[in-house]
Amino acid sequence: MNGREGSLVLINGAIAPTLQTENALIRLRLLNQSPGRYYNLMLEKHSMIVIATDGGFVNTPYPVDSLLLAPGERYEVLVNFKQRGDFSLMNMPYARGRKGIDEPIEMEGMDNMQNMDMTTKSTGEGSLMTLRFTGSRQAARIPERLNSIWALNPKDTVHRRTINFTENMGMLSFSFNGKEFDPNRVDIRAKLGTVEIWELINNTDMDHPFHLHAYPFQVYARNGKPEPQPAWKDVVNVKPKETVQILIPFKDFTGKTVFHCHVLEHEERGMMGAIEIVA
Missing domain, CATH: 2.60.40.420 (Cupredoxins -  blue copper proteins)
Structure with a gap:
């Protein structure tokens, strides 16, 4: 599946x-x-x-x-x-x-x-x-630096959340924290202008690409090992039994959006949640 x-x-x-x-x-x-x-x-x-x-x-x-x-x-x-x-x-x-x-x-x-x-x-x-x-070989000069992304600091986060990836293969259902998606439910409320750290824990036996709408994040660590350099992402793959920590700055605007697995069948079978950013 x-x-x-x-x-x-x-x-x-x-x-x-x-x-x-x-x-x-x-x-x-x-x-x-x-x-x-x-x-x-x-x-x-x-x-x-x-x-x-x-x-x-x-x-x-x-x-x-x-x-x-x-x-x-x-x-x-x-x-x-x-x-x-x-x-x-x-x-x-x-x-x-x-x-x-x-x-x-x-x-x-x-x-x-x-x-x-x-x-x-x-x-x-x-x-x-x-x-x-079809051309002639020419050694390229690649710039040593292309951007100046500041690494977010876990010490500056105001909230630590755990997102468990769960499944029920007998029912062919997928979920976060054991809850299938409900469009009438808000799963997470975060405050505008803050930074949170989320632990994505894949308890299933297959990869899941985690996607958060509207708010880019930085991958901080995989199974406790820090990433070599900061980068802005909105999709991160989480392997079976792997834990990935991401740092999310909630800025610019309030409102509701979603996070979900980017495998279409997993999302449609419940692996999606709603988040609301409040002032």
């Missing part, structure tokens, strides 16, 4: 498109619009340099060999081509927990890309698109 994935993956509405460029350095905006599919992206023979997340530029760009995008999550990356040729943007295997009520969890490892079929499998693994570089 990980959410519907379907048999095809579209990139900007096309199946397995080719992007041709003469530019040695390109910028890609990656957005996971799938309702339930995760993308564990790897670019053949190249690393990617992360320059932005959901909420804008990061402070310091950083290279990655692979990049996991949960539903609703966004990243911007730079690619500096090393040579001319065709290079596959691959969706690599990712074990995200339970797949169905009685279906076993697959724990397939990430083999090197030379041993992987370059066609898209029915699971969505394989080549998603081709980047074709």
Whole structure:
């Protein structure tokens, strides 16, 4: 019950498109619009340099060999081509927990890309698109700093909340703190101008991408390990049995909004809550 994935993956509405460029350095905006599919992206023979997340530029760009995008999550990356040729943007295997009520969890490892079929499998693994570089190699100069995000301090928070991710597979229901969504109920009331720390505790046996509307947050720590640099996010993936701490500044406006799992079927089966910001 990980959410519907379907048999095809579209990139900007096309199946397995080719992007041709003469530019040695390109910028890609990656957005996971799938309702339930995760993308564990790897670019053949190249690393990617992360320059932005959901909420804008990061402070310091950083290279990655692979990049996991949960539903609703966004990243911007730079690619500096090393040579001319065709290079596959691959969706690599990712074990995200339970797949169905009685279906076993697959724990397939990430083999090197030379041993992987370059066609898209029915699971969505394989080549998603081709980047074709026809220009001349040129080493790019990447700025050392792109932003000046101040890290929020847990000592400045006025409230600590616990959000438990819960499920009842017998009823095919998902919830926060054991309560399915009720549009007539406000689950959390927060005060304008304050900062809160929320502990997202995933008690289920599958990943859940947590999304908060209207109020960007900073991921502070995962299982007690602080994040290497602050960044503004509105979606964070929480793995099975994982605890993620986020810091949320409630500013600019009052009113009601929601937080929910970004896997569509999980949200529709109850994994959503309402929050009201008051003056």
